[in-house]
Amino acid sequence: MAEEIKEKVKKVADPIEASIDAATQQMIKRAQALGIDTVFDRAAAMKPCNIGTQGICCKNCAMGPCRLPLTKDVDPMDDKRKGLCGATANTIAARNFARMVAAGAAAHSDHGRCVAEVFMSVARKETQDYKIKDPVKLLSIAPHLNVATKVEVGGETKDRDMDEIALEVAEKALAEWGKPEGELLYLKRAPESLYEKWKKNGVLPRNIDREIVEIMHRTHMGVDQDYKNIVKQCTRASLADGWGGSMLATDLQDVMFGTPYPLQSEANLGILKTDHVNIVIHGHEPVLSEMIVAAVQTKEMVDYAKSKGAKGIQLGGICCTANEILQRHGVPLCGTFLQQELAIITGAVDAMVVDIQCIFQNLANVAKCFHTKLITTHPIARMEQNNVIHIEFDEHHAMDDAKRIVKMAIDNFQNRSKEVMIPKQKAVQIAGFGVESIEYHLGGTFRGTFYTLNDNIINGRIRGVAGVVGCNNARTRHNESHITIVKELIKNDIIVLTTGCNGIACAMEGLLTPETAAVFCGPGLKEVCETVGIPPVLHLGSCVDNSRILLAATEVVKAGGLGKDISDLPAAGSAPEWMSEKAISIGHYFVSSGVYTVFGVTFPTSGAPVFEKYLFEDLEKIYGGKWDFEPDPIKHARKMIAHIDKKRKELGIDKARDRVLLDMADRQKLEATA
Numbered sequence: 251m252a253e254e255i256k257e258k259v260k261k262v263a264d265p266i267e268a269s270i271d272a273a274t275q276q277m278i279k280r281a282q283a284l285g286i287d288t289v290f291d292r293a294a295a296m297k298p299c300n301i302g303t304q305g306i307c308c309k310n311c312a313m314g315p316c317r318l319p320l321t322k323d324v325d326p327m328d329d330k331r332k333g334l335c336g337a338t339a340n341t342i343a344a345r346n347f348a349r350m351v352a353a354g355a356a357a358h359s360d361h362g363r364c365v366a367e368v369f370m371s372v373a374r375k376e377t378q379d380y381k382i383k384d385p386v387k388l389l390s391i392a393p394h395l396n397v398a399t400k401v402e403v404g405g406e407t408k409d410r411d412m413d414e415i416a417l418e419v420a421e422k423a424l425a426e427w428g429k430p431e432g433e434l435l436y437l438k439r440a441p442e443s444l445y446e447k448w449k450k451n452g453v454l455p456r457n458i459d460r461e462i463v464e465i466m467h468r469t470h471m472g473v474d475q476d477y478k479n480i481v482k483q484c485t486r487a488s489l490a491d492g493w494g495g496s497m498l499a500t501d502l503q504d505v506m507f508g509t510p511y512p513l514q515s516e517a518n519l520g521i522l523k524t525d526h527v528n529i530v531i532h533g534h535e536p537v538l539s540e541m542i543v544a545a546v547q548t549k550e551m552v553d554y555a556k557s558k559g560a561k562g563i564q565l566g567g568i569c570c571t572a573n574e575i576l577q578r579h580g581v582p583l584c585g586t587f588l589q590q591e592l593a594i595i596t597g598a599v600d601a602m603v604v605d606i607q608c609i610f611q612n613l614a615n616v617a618k619c620f621h622t623k624l625i626t627t628h629p630i631a632r633m634e635q636n637n638v639i640h641i642e643f644d645e646h647h648a649m650d651d652a653k654r655i656v657k658m659a660i661d662n663f664q665n666r667s668k669e670v671m672i673p674k675q676k677a678v679q680i681a682g683f684g685v686e687s688i689e690y691h692l693g694g695t696f697r698g699t700f701y702t703l704n705d706n707i708i709n710g711r712i713r714g715v716a717g718v719v720g721c722n723n724a725r726t727r728h729n730e731s732h733i734t735i736v737k738e739l740i741k742n743d744i745i746v747l748t749t750g751c752n753g754i755a756c757a758m759e760g761l762l763t764p765e766t767a768a769v770f771c772g773p774g775l776k777e778v779c780e781t782v783g784i785p786p787v788l789h790l791g792s793c794v795d796n797s798r799i800l801l802a803a804t805e806v807v808k809a810g811g812l813g814k815d816i817s818d819l820p821a822a823g824s825a826p827e828w829m830s831e832k833a834i835s836i837g838h839y840f841v842s843s844g845v846y847t848v849f850g851v852t853f854p855t856s857g858a859p860v861f862e863k864y865l866f867e868d869l870e871k872i873y874g875g876k877w878d879f880e881p882d883p884i885k886h887a888r889k890m891i892a893h894i895d896k897k898r899k900e901l902g903i904d905k906a907r908d909r910v911l912l913d914m915a916d917r918q919k920l921e922a923t924a
């Protein structure tokens with residue numbers, strides 16, 4: 251009987267425990283009052299599998315699943331556990347980890363391929379709706395793809411025709427996914443010593459697809475059974491993501507849609523408007539959302555919205571499609587990954603348009619309880635529920651598709667059935683940073699490099715640089731680790747580069763404004779931010795834009811005075827609330843590029859201590875970077891700070907933290923020893 255009663259009491263989330271954000275708490279309560287379950291309730295009702303969490307369940311053949319629990323009687327360093335075929339805990343955890351890298355690299359890189367295909371249509375002039383918006387960026391990436399920008403005509407050097415350059419860039423870029431020989435062309439953008447390290451260790455990716463396919467082969471039953479060799483392939487595939495698919499996606503998006511520069515916007519559910527048609531765009535690919543941004547600004551669509559009783563059209567974004575259109579157009583952020591259901595629960599969303607990645611299937615069930623039209627747009631990402639509308643997007647008639655979607659949302663405005671409840675919380679933000687804008691703001695006036703940033707790191711006003719990125723995870727309090735870690739870092743004079751849902755969390759918290767510096771930063775970082783007029787947390791965009799962090803780090807190395815490699819820099823990486831396989835691929839390409847990288851929440855290899863030690867200690871001897879795990883946000887930030895201080899010491903600039911300003915002779919000495 252007691253059991254029966256227990257069954258009937260549905261376990262739901264405590265809104266205050268579930269999130270630090272008041273708007274999120276309010277919407278969780280509303281959902282519960284309406285009897286609609288959200289991810290927060292499902293996380294309360296369903297606990298994760300302990301063995302799976304630790305990476306020691308193998309289901310790579312039908313003799314399994316083989317589960318290898320790390321019980322008290324297992325000696326972690328002399329591990330006798332094995333599956334039916336004899337696969338050890340190390341092999342099983344390494345194979346599972348590698349498959350996460352493969353899935354993550356595939357997701358980023360397939361996104362990149364789609365962008366490259368659209369770019370090819372532009373170069374061939376098969377579409378009128380997209381153009382080359384940033385020819386300067388096109389010219390800057392062309393040499394990295396071995397595309398000439400000048401030609402010799404009659405003994406004279408002349409600028410090459412832009413259309414010809416675009417076409418050759420498109421061909422060379424697309425070839426990176428499947429060329430039969432050679433290595434990825436962008437690898438040479440890395441600092442020379444890093445490239446040489448990769449070469450020496452035999453991990454230069456050959457082409458993007460091949461490295462991902464090879465992980466799937468090697469992790470098939472009975473193939474690669476040496477965890478170190480499996481990790482080697484993880485390195486190859488993740489480098490093919492960070493320095494390949496993701497970097498190409500970012501570059502070609504910049505060429506077609508414009509390179510981001512700082513702009514002002516807002517963030518959180520409070521950006522939705524009662525008297526406007528609200529369209530929320532969610533996912534990762536900006537190809538369609540760029541068109542929707544253009545469509546909602548047409549007089550035709552604005553007039554149509556007014557004819558239906560709305561005052562206008564409000565666009566907002568969730569996840570990384572949001573970050574893409576924020577960075578280039580200032581479209582406000584509606585929320586992070588964990589707020590996707592909550593946006594619909596406001597009752598104010600007339601259409602939610604989704605593309606690929608991080609989209610909950612439960613959106614369809616939530617949309618059913620409201621008037622919201624849920625529209626899938628990508629051929630590879632559909633939903634089985636029958637209330638979901640599929641409008642397949644095609645770049646050849648992109649504007650027509652976008653207008654059709656916007657019109658559908660406008661027509662739905664008058665159908666709002668339930669009372670609309672929009673939380674009032676929203677924060678101002680300055681976003682739109684990138685390698686180019688950091689160079690402009692923190693570069694040398696004459697040298698046009700990262701000289702000023704380096705100078706401030708050397709003189710100790712800026713203690714170091716942190717890349718804090720990644721998702722939300724319903725197994726931990728929404729945004730708490732993101733915000734605690736970032737605040738602890740900037741309090742300690744560490745400038746933060748952010749992307750993904752960390753960027754959205756920081757925006758919601760108001761950390762993306764220059765004024766934040768006076769409130770939360772240590773004195774050195776505060777002084778720099780106030781002098782230059784930048785926030786202490788710089789939003790660099792979406793998940794694929796983590797490639798911007800790699801290039802920013804490379805620029806810092808090039809500017810001089812801080813060593814010869816990314817691994818020499820006083821820098822660290824973090825994903826406090828990660829959940830996605832993409833995060834593992836990102837983490838691994840950061841580690842393989844020389845960055846100390848800490849993850850929170852949980853780590854998917856904890857059931858195989860020998861293998862984990864390899865990731866957490868031994869990799870550093872090969873690439874200069876290593877993995878770490880720390881769920882406590884303050885300890886997490888302190889580990890990053892300790893690493894940054896260690897690097898300052900190795901560079902001989904630890905004393906400069908006492909605000910001793912270096913004169914030119916000191917600087918030269920440092921540069922000479924680096």
Ligand code: SF4
Pocket residue numbers: 308309310311312313314315316332333334335336337342471472
């Ligand atoms: Fe078990 Fe080996 Fe099959 Fe994995 S591959 S399920 S460890 S028998």
Ligand code: MSK
Pocket residue numbers: 534569570587607608719720721722749750751752792793829830832833
């Ligand atoms: S959206 S991958 S939850 S960052 Fe890029 Fe956020 Fe993570 Fe998706």
